[in-house]
Amino acid sequence: MDKVQRDLLETIADIHGVPEGAYNIRANGALGGRATTANIDIVTKKDQPGIDILIKPGTVNESVHIPVIISESGLTDMVYNDFYIGEEADVVIVAGCGIHNCGDQSSRHDGIHTFHVGRNAKVKYIEKHYGENGPDARGSNIMNPTTVVYVEEGGYIEMETTQIKGIDSTVRDTKAYLNGPGAKLVVRDKLMTHKDQHADAIFDVEMNGQDSTCDLISRAVAKDDSTQTFRASIVGNAKCSSHTECDAIIMDRARISATPEITANDLDAALIHEAAIGRIAGEQLVKLMTLGLTEEEAEQEIIAGFLK
Amino acid sequence: MLELKNVSFQVADEKDLEKEIIKDISLTIEDRKFIAITGPNGGGKSTLAKLIAGIYEPHSGQILYNGTDITHISITDRARLGISFAFQTPVRFKGIKVKDLIRLASGRELSISDACGYLSEVGLCAKDYIDREVDASLSGGELKRIEIAQLIARDTELSVLDEPEAGIDLWSFSNLIKVFERMRENRARTIIIISHQERILDIADEILVMRDGQVADFGKKDKILPELLKGTAGCKYYQ
Numbered sequence: 001m002d003k004v005q006r007d008l009l010e011t012i013a014d015i016h017g018v019p020e021g022a023y024n025i026r027a028n029g030a031l032g033g034r035a036t037t038a039n040i041d042i043v044t045k046k047d048q049p050g051i052d053i054l055i056k057p058g059t060v061n062e063s064v065h066i067p068v069i070i071s072e073s074g075l076t077d078m079v080y081n082d083f084y085i086g087e088e089a090d091v092v093i094v095a096g097c098g099i100h101n102c103g104d105q106s107s108r109h110d111g112i113h114t115f116h117v118g119r120n121a122k123v124k125y126i127e128k129h130y131g132e133n134g135p136d137a138r139g140s141n142i143m144n145p146t147t148v149v150y151v152e153e154g155g156y157i158e159m160e161t162t163q164i165k166g167i168d169s170t171v172r173d174t175k176a177y178l179n180g181p182g183a184k185l186v187v188r189d190k191l192m193t194h195k196d197q198h199a200d201a202i203f204d205v206e207m208n209g210q211d212s213t214c215d216l217i218s219r220a221v222a223k224d225d226s227t228q229t230f231r232a233s234i235v236g237n238a239k240c241s242s243h244t245e246c247d248a249i250i251m252d253r254a255r256i257s258a259t260p261e262i263t264a265n266d267l268d269a270a271l272i273h274e275a276a277i278g279r280i281a282g283e284q285l286v287k288l289m290t291l292g293l294t295e296e297e298a299e300q301e302i303i304a305g306f307l308k
Numbered sequence: 309m310l311e312l313k314n315v316s317f318q319v320a321d322e323k324d325l326e327k328e329i330i331k332d333i334s335l336t337i338e339d340r341k342f343i344a345i346t347g348p349n350g351g352g353k354s355t356l357a358k359l360i361a362g363i364y365e366p367h368s369g370q371i372l373y374n375g376t377d378i379t380h381i382s383i384t385d386r387a388r389l390g391i392s393f394a395f396q397t398p399v400r401f402k403g404i405k406v407k408d409l410i411r412l413a414s415g416r417e418l419s420i421s422d423a424c425g426y427l428s429e430v431g432l433c434a435k436d437y438i439d440r441e442v443d444a445s446l447s448g449g450e451l452k453r454i455e456i457a458q459l460i461a462r463d464t465e466l467s468v469l470d471e472p473e474a475g476i477d478l479w480s481f482s483n484l485i486k487v488f489e490r491m492r493e494n495r496a497r498t499i500i501i502i503s504h505q506e507r508i509l510d511i512a513d514e515i516l517v518m519r520d521g522q523v524a525d526f527g528k529k530d531k532i533l534p535e536l537l538k539g540t541a542g543c544k545y546y547q
Contacts, residue, residue: 286363287399291412292387305403
């Protein structure tokens with residue numbers, strides 16, 4: 001693995017060298033390294049590109065890293081990764097994709113991650129997306145992650161998804177089915193776009209289990225001429241509660257459109273949606289300037305805090 | 309030393325007519341004095357404080373700080389010259405934590421124990437607050453105290469506080485008075501504090517009374533306060 005690839009790995013997955021526990025590194029569309037543990041198996045799919053990650057019931061305090069890195073310009077990569085998290089397991093899964101584009105052709109990674117969260121299992125899923133271009137390289141970086149989540153009785157999944165920078169075009173599509181009683185989904189999505197980038201974020205959550213809960217917070221910043229759309233559709237089909245929040249800051253000439261949708265098909269479905277888009281409040285800038293920051297420094301602090 | 313020379317400030321009213329909020333004010337505030345500004349609502353107190361902090365720029369006149377003309381310099385530059393400002397309604401942020409604001413106020417990387425020290429001074433149990441976001445989850449009183457903790461962390465030559473007691477419950481207010489008393493006892497800094505509270509006016513060296521955008525009275529506390537209290541009894545204060 002060369003330095004470019006090592007740097008990408010560090011940016012998207014905080015990996016320095018070989019990660020601890022189970023891992024599968026995909027580099028330029030091929031296997032770049034794999035390790036399994038007694039409780040976590042990783043198996044290459046036979047019918048399509050991708051892997052199955054099999055986590056035994058009762059596995060606790062273990063992690064799986066499955067980063068994807070692309071450093072060849074013009075590469076189009078598509079993977080299907082399926083996660084089977086056994087009953088009562090408690091694990092951390094770190095995914096992420098980094099593209100270093102040193103040419104003029106588009107590099108593209110599309111991934112479909114499907115999670116089957118077993119009864120009373122607990123998953124923390126961390127996903128970072130990042131792109132960068134070499135000097136004078138004009139190729140665009142494209143990522144289209146699709147995430148599908150099935151949660152059984154008492155299961156819990158917390159998704160921390162971040163698009164840091166450098167992704168020119170993305171459709172981030174997340175579908176969740178909270179099927180079991182007490183199933184719980186927490187999403188913390190952070191997205192920043194620059195220049196003329198475009199991002200679509202789509203969330204569809206079906207709450208079918210009695211007392212299932214969903215807590216979805218999306219924070220987005222659009223700078224320069226970039227554009228974003230955000231659509232969240234939450235459907236309550238049982239006694240359940242959901243809170244979705246879409247908060248966005250627009251700067252320069254950027255545009256953001258947010259479409260919240262909540263549907264209650266059960267008398268005891270309690271669904272809340274909050275959405276706000278606006279520029280950085282003038283009083284926030286003034287406040288930080290009274291502490292001695294310049295307007296630019298104040299802006300950076302406000303955005304860093306907002307996306308933290 | 310802070311000097312205002314013939315400072316005026318106008319805003320456009322609902323009929324788009326210029327309305328003078330500050331009318332030709334001239335005054336001098338000596339170093340290491342504790343000055344209380346009081347007077348009826350709408351008298352121009354907050355506007356005056358914001359003119360000093362650079363949040364508003366006067367339409368005419370001059371503001372001098374330690375002999376330097378700061379009339380047209382930015383909020384940032386004034387802050388760096390040593391002027392601090394505590395907002396009447398503290399600003400809320402999504403994502404910025406209490407420790408971030410204290411760090412930015414102090415202008416250096418802070419250890420957790422340093423940051424906690426500043427919060428303890430304003431009567432907040434530091435470990436409960438240091439990692440809290442400065443957002444709607446904090447009460448008005450908590451935000452006010454965090455605002456004052458930032459002033460203590462900044463430790464600048466001049467601090468301007470706009471109604472620090474507003475929105476604070478009685479219990480917190482007693483603690484706050486102690487903070488101001490300590491500031492006054494140190495005698496190292498100049499404090500300008502806008503207040504309606506007798507207990508704050510009582511610890512001031514001098515009291516400036518503003519009414520209708522003008523200085524109605526300015527002098528030693530022992531001279532001004534009895535007159536104010538006399539006036540309040542007969543409601544003259546608000547006439």
